Amino acid sequence: MSDRLANRRQKLLRVVKRLGVDALLVSGETNVSWLTGFTGDSTWLLLGPKVCLLVSDGRYETQIAEECPDLDVVIRKPEVKLHEAAGMSVQSAGIGCLGFESHVLTWAAVDDLQSAVPKVDFRPVSGQVEELRAIKDVEEIAEIRAAVDVAIRGFQVIRAMLTPEMTELHIAHELEQTMRRFGAEGTSFETIVAANDRAALAHYRPSRMPIGDCSMLLIDWGANTAGRYKSDLTRVLLFGKPTKKLVKVYETVREAQQRAIRAIRPGVTCEEVDTQARGYIREQGYGRRFGHGLGHGIGLDIHEMPRLAPNSQTVLRPGMVVTVEPGVYLPDWGGVRIEDDVLVTRDGAEVLSQALPSDIEAMLVD
Amino acid sequence: MSDRLANRRQKLLRVVKRLGVDALLVSGETNVSWLTGFTGDSTWLLLGPKVCLLVSDGRYETQIAEECPDLDVVIRKPEVKLHEAAGMSVQSAGIGCLGFESHVLTWAAVDDLQSAVPKVDFRPVSGQVEELRAIKDVEEIAEIRAAVDVAIRGFQVIRAMLTPEMTELHIAHELEQTMRRFGAEGTSFETIVAANDRAALAHYRPSRMPIGDCSMLLIDWGANTAGRYKSDLTRVLLFGKPTKKLVKVYETVREAQQRAIRAIRPGVTCEEVDTQARGYIREQGYGRRFGHGLGHGIGLDIHEMPRLAPNSQTVLRPGMVVTVEPGVYLPDWGGVRIEDDVLVTRDGAEVLSQALPSDIEAMLVD
Numbered sequence: 149m150s151d152r153l154a155n156r157r158q159k160l161l162r163v164v165k166r167l168g169v170d171a172l173l174v175s176g177e178t179n180v181s182w183l184t185g186f187t188g189d190s191t192w193l194l195l196g197p198k199v200c201l202l203v204s205d206g207r208y209e210t211q212i213a214e215e216c217p218d219l220d221v222v223i224r225k226p227e228v229k230l231h232e233a234a235g236m237s238v239q240s241a242g243i244g245c246l247g248f249e250s251h252v253l254t255w256a257a258v259d260d261l262q263s264a265v266p267k268v269d270f271r272p273v274s275g276q277v278e279e280l281r282a283i284k285d286v287e288e289i290a291e292i293r294a295a296v297d298v299a300i301r302g303f304q305v306i307r308a309m310l311t312p313e314m315t316e317l318h319i320a321h322e323l324e325q326t327m328r329r330f331g332a333e334g335t336s337f338e339t340i341v342a343a344n345d346r347a348a349l350a351h352y353r354p355s356r357m358p359i360g361d362c363s364m365l366l367i368d369w370g371a372n373t374a375g376r377y378k379s380d381l382t383r384v385l386l387f388g389k390p391t392k393k394l395v396k397v398y399e400t401v402r403e404a405q406q407r408a409i410r411a412i413r414p415g416v417t418c419e420e421v422d423t424q425a426r427g428y429i430r431e432q433g434y435g436r437r438f439g440h441g442l443g444h445g446i447g448l449d450i451h452e453m454p455r456l457a458p459n460s461q462t463v464l465r466p467g468m469v470v471t472v473e474p475g476v477y478l479p480d481w482g483g484v485r486i487e488d489d490v491l492v493t494r495d496g497a498e499v500l501s502q503a504l505p506s507d508i509e510a511m512l513v514d
Numbered sequence: 515m516s517d518r519l520a521n522r523r524q525k526l527l528r529v530v531k532r533l534g535v536d537a538l539l540v541s542g543e544t545n546v547s548w549l550t551g552f553t554g555d556s557t558w559l560l561l562g563p564k565v566c567l568l569v570s571d572g573r574y575e576t577q578i579a580e581e582c583p584d585l586d587v588v589i590r591k592p593e594v595k596l597h598e599a600a601g602m603s604v605q606s607a608g609i610g611c612l613g614f615e616s617h618v619l620t621w622a623a624v625d626d627l628q629s630a631v632p633k634v635d636f637r638p639v640s641g642q643v644e645e646l647r648a649i650k651d652v653e654e655i656a657e658i659r660a661a662v663d664v665a666i667r668g669f670q671v672i673r674a675m676l677t678p679e680m681t682e683l684h685i686a687h688e689l690e691q692t693m694r695r696f697g698a699e700g701t702s703f704e705t706i707v708a709a710n711d712r713a714a715l716a717h718y719r720p721s722r723m724p725i726g727d728c729s730m731l732l733i734d735w736g737a738n739t740a741g742r743y744k745s746d747l748t749r750v751l752l753f754g755k756p757t758k759k760l761v762k763v764y765e766t767v768r769e770a771q772q773r774a775i776r777a778i779r780p781g782v783t784c785e786e787v788d789t790q791a792r793g794y795i796r797e798q799g800y801g802r803r804f805g806h807g808l809g810h811g812i813g814l815d816i817h818e819m820p821r822l823a824p825n826s827q828t829v830l831r832p833g834m835v836v837t838v839e840p841g842v843y844l845p846d847w848g849g850v851r852i853e854d855d856v857l858v859t860r861d862g863a864e865v866l867s868q869a870l871p872s873d874i875e876a877m878l879v880d
Binding site: 187188206207208210211226227248250251252253254255256257258259272274317321325328333334349351353356374439440458459479 | 553554572573574576593616618620621622623625638683687691694700715717722740805825845
């Protein structure tokens, strides 16, 4: 494990040198965790050719000793603030030009830091660790695979358990509890369970309303493994004989998703993949009803790089794992979204969630 | 409800005028929610004497119309970024000097905003909405009371359910599921369940180890109501006959907590309350073993103002709700923390969690 972590820090070090700063102050919680193995918070990593140092506090002294045995650590006293302790470390490392994560640190934190070491030249840096994190290694892919598998098992149990009396919230809670029984730490985000017209709201929170005799039930869920890797899936269950309109919408979304997945391979831009789905949905007359991006990376965070979206020029590379989740939402009627997790392989793509079919027949309940 | 919300915005408007800015851009998610009733994210509120406007996107159009019927809204198009849309609103409102939440917005977001409206004078503002939120109104106190009650009911069920075979994680999960049955949305933070020496780690994550025949079991948990108000409690269950050392530590923490609670009344500073507990623990010889603050406000967030801690000069006022949670942690041995939620009343304090006793007899299991 520590070799993997050292290797990640080596990669970042090359970025630091390319940026022309003496060190980078990594403050994003997941970024610090990915680079060091530390799983707590309120801890920053100062990394440069001449320095590799965690700045933390007494609550985490034991934990850091266990999780990061080969890293130098500064444990600040309770009366010393984090930015002050970081400032002192910057100074004693003789850093003249410091990169900071401008997309993570608040304006006030940067201001405090600058006041602590007024002679240091501060350089905003954005998304560099996230870019490295976008390419998953073998162990990370295995973790995401486990997160996908446990999510699928949970869904299958819940599907078998549904009754009209269950509320959306009850379904969401049972799903989480079921995934925990299979080894998950919990959900990777707040589960969406939305019946009928509620499925038209992309960011719906499950209500205390029974699903009753709904015709469609959208479930968007994911599992969090013990190692904190995440999955993210969506299926729409169909009850009774679906109307022609519902079949048309469902088949449109599914075909859009299949086209996008077929387009995934190394060297293709994210925008090209997005266009495959978006173009097809537009052709079918639902262009204005697909108002969000096609997908996003998953890993330690539920939203990572790259983004599959219009104007996203990122080029796909082997080891990236992305969601592919087109949707069509018709206000006051309902919505269909189909979401799978896809690994970019050396010569194409592997749908990690292929064990859970999404063709319309597989979604029919009764 | 909308009267309460309008009243909150009126209070903030007085602050805005006092700060001498033309408007404040509120970007903290909970701050926006507290001021408007909106429960989504990625949405900012621009508030000044001449402007009161939400800036959001298409995902939330319907939700804002339902949750904030009397507010003006700008729905940005997908190709317009949030800071660009906010910039346009700042410009069309004729704002020359804009306050921004410097403890919330990232450095990069402020930089983007300034580029969008280069002629506007930006003024960092910190913690003003949080200061207003520290004083809870009658409905908010009722919500917190409900969050406390459901947490207590959940704990009582779990206590009755414990077996040596249960793992810490299993206990944490069952506790959450139980609180959900009683109406909670879930836990208000990640539950801590720590047996024996693991109780010495203040930020422990429950393991997959069975509690076995442990002598002490620390549980730090809270519930989240449907309205998103939170409770935060800690108890330490004692199995079998406690050793003299355990009795001494337990009684020290409990007496420290009682002294602190007795000191809570309007007009007293947070530091004075902290000193009551900290001084007593020091007298008993455990001064270096209590390494965190005494408590914090609770509400829509799990950590709110005020902070009960050394150097915290905030003066307690009626309507504040704080945790009081002294602890003594002995490495490789274990730890005791006792935590209750306390309302500052007109002439003293009310322990909202008093239905759950914490005297040592009440903690003995068997």
